[in-house]
């Protein structure tokens with residue numbers, strides 16, 4: 001059974017997977033913070049770092065800093081504190097870093113006046129059950145997602161990164177007030193690229209995803225703005 005989610009503000013998070021700030025800013029110049037949020041990941045952050053994030057925040061965008069921290073608790077807590085200083089909207093860690101690490105990250109952010117949302121990656125959308133088996137996890141991908149999401153929730157974080165395939169199941173197990181952030185979004189006609197657990201924007205929204213992280217289907221489209229608008233319209237139509 002499909003459900004309708006109500007999220008304040010834009011649900012589309014455009015993944016700015018570009019090799020430098022100039023390229024990213026060329027696209028950003030076309031975008032409106034009322035239409036989408038932005039995600040900065042490893043490549044762009046390593047190249048363009050704090051000045052770029054400052055620029056995006058100054059232009060009014062909610063920024064998801066997708067650095068997926070995974071280290072010992074003290075290191076992750078310090079990294080989260082440093083990332084929060086950038087004024088970003090959302091940060092993440094890997095749930096597989098464990099409960100002590102996630103609680104340390106949460107506690108570090110709770111000291112702040114207006115902390116960013118803190119979420120945890122469950123199982124990367126580029127992985128399926130056979131990939132989990134190859135790293136010694138003998139469990140279906142969706143079972144592993146549920147287990148890590150329950151752990152994340154028990155540690156007081158705000159939500160998880162999962163695929164939209166698990167959204168309906170997670171809603172049933174975890175409830176409503178927990179953000180489901182879903183990459184692995186693909187338009188029906190497009191290829192999956194390196195993603196294995198994919199769903200269309202409309203199906204992801206219907207399944208209960210709060211935020212849809214979309215990179216290449218927008219950024220590598222012949223007309224990125226038209227692609228963003230088409231996805232936005234399709235979400236409004238199904239609402």
Ligand SMILES: O=c1ccn([C@@H]2O[C@H](COP(=O)(O)O)[C@@H](O)[C@H]2O)c(=O)[nH]1
Nearest residue numbers: 015041123124125183184213214215216
């Ligand atoms: O499980 C995960 C976690 C993060 N990502 C990131 O989302 C985008 C997806 O980009 P596409 O081009 O739409 O595939 C990318 O930045 C990943 O690093 C993810 O895909 N899966």
